[in-house]
Amino acid sequence: MSDLLDIQRIYLEPAAADLPRGREILARFPEAAIVEVESHQRIPEVHGDEANVRRWVRIKREALVLGVKKTMTARPNGRSADFIAPSTANGCAMACAYCYVPRHKGYSNPITVFANIERISAYLRRHAARQGGKPQPNECDPESWVYDIGENSDCSVDARISDNVRDLVTLFRELPNAKASFATKHVNRDLLEWDPRGRTRIRFSLMPPADSRVLDIRTSGIGERIAAIDDFVAAGYEVHVNLSPVVVRDGWLGDWAELLEQLTAGTNAATKSQLAAEIIFLTHNRALHEINLGWHPRAEELIWRPGLQQVKRSQNGDLNVRYRTGAKGSYVTALTDLIGERAPYLRVRYAF
Structure with missing residues (x-):
């Protein structure tokens, strides 16, 4: 784990140390220096300092923030999941060039773990109970309410720090009307021992290896992710794939054809019978583009393509760029047609 995480400093909200999970995490990293902070959201030396771009990866590897989740x-x-669950963590040890999180939460954004897992779990149990049975199928799931438990982090990495994710998998195993879901770019085989009984959906993110080697920094390789899928299905997980982000460039469709062939060859019949895909084309951001130029300009050669992209101001005022209207529709059609031809077993849940 030292290549991904080598925790040297823990920024601690004192209230987190009063909770059992907080004490467990502190005991797990006994050599780490403890820096008390007023709030996990206000750490000047980690968040909001442009100079951190020069040591982006080092901060991600060495720093951990331990706090308490305030709002439930x-x-x-309604697309990937019915609900976004209150997070048990945010931030990430990985450093994907297209990740939206640094747009909002600081430049380096190491992992923040929330110690009040009991409160989060109790809230989810009550929320699911209030929903009752799902009245009709939707694109999230035909029978169960789906809760995304990893919107702002990668749960497979979070599970290397604490038992928060395992506690949620155990919780959803007991809920008759709900299941958990999270996307991941990290293969953590410890999860194979958790006995989810079909109540947790893992979405392995995939893209052509040539793109991943440039954009998916510090993640498990695409081949390793595909090789893990059958094992996770056999262990009782529902497994889907996220084909994202789809990057349009010269030869992109041919490389996606090769990836689909790799997925077909690398998965068995049991996996294929339950496999489904989400397809998300790249959305980028002007501010993130400027940040990336300070630490990984090669990535921007792939994902900052003004000739193919148009600007759209988001609800929070950010200037995002996405593929041009009209052209993007043709890209989506080309990829979904390719899936129908090369991987007809792969049900496309949605594509945009």
Whole structure:
């Protein structure tokens, strides 16, 4: 784990140390220096300092923030999941060039773990109970309410720090009307021992290896992710794939054809019978583009393509760029047609 995480400093909200999970995490990293902070959201030396771009990866590897989740909400989603669960962590040890999180939460954004897992779990149990049975199928799931438990982090990495994710997998195993879901770019085989009984959906993110080697920094390789899928299905997980972000460039469709062939060859019949895909084309951001130029300009050669992209101001005022209207529709059609031809077993849940 030292290549991904080598925790040297823990920024601690004192209230987190009063909780069992907080004490467990502190005991797990006994050599780490403890820096008390007023709030996990206000750490000047970690968040909001442009100079951190020069030591982006080092901060991600060496720093951990331990806090307490203050607000409990389950936001309606309706595409990947029915609800976005209150997070048990945010930030990430990985450093994907296209990740939206640094747009909002600081430049380096190491992992923040929330110690009040009991409160989060109790909230989710009550929320699911209030929903009752799902009245009709939707694109999230035909029978169960789906809760995304990893919107702002990668749960497979979070599980290397604490038992928060395992506690949620255990919780959803007991809920008759709900299941958990999270996307991941990290293969953590410890999860194979958790006995989820079909109540947790893992979405392995995939893209052509040539793109991943440039954009998916510090993640498990694409081949390793595909090789893990059958094992996770056999261990009782529902497994889907996120084909994202789709990057349009010269030869992109041919490389996606090769990836689909790799997925077909690398998975068995049991996996294929339950496999489904989400397809998300790249959305980028002007501010993130400027940040990336300070530490990984090669990535921007792939994902900052003004000739193919148009600007759209988001609800929070950010200037995002996405592929041009009209052209993007043709890209989506080309990729979904390719899936129908090369991987007809792969049900496309949605594509945009």
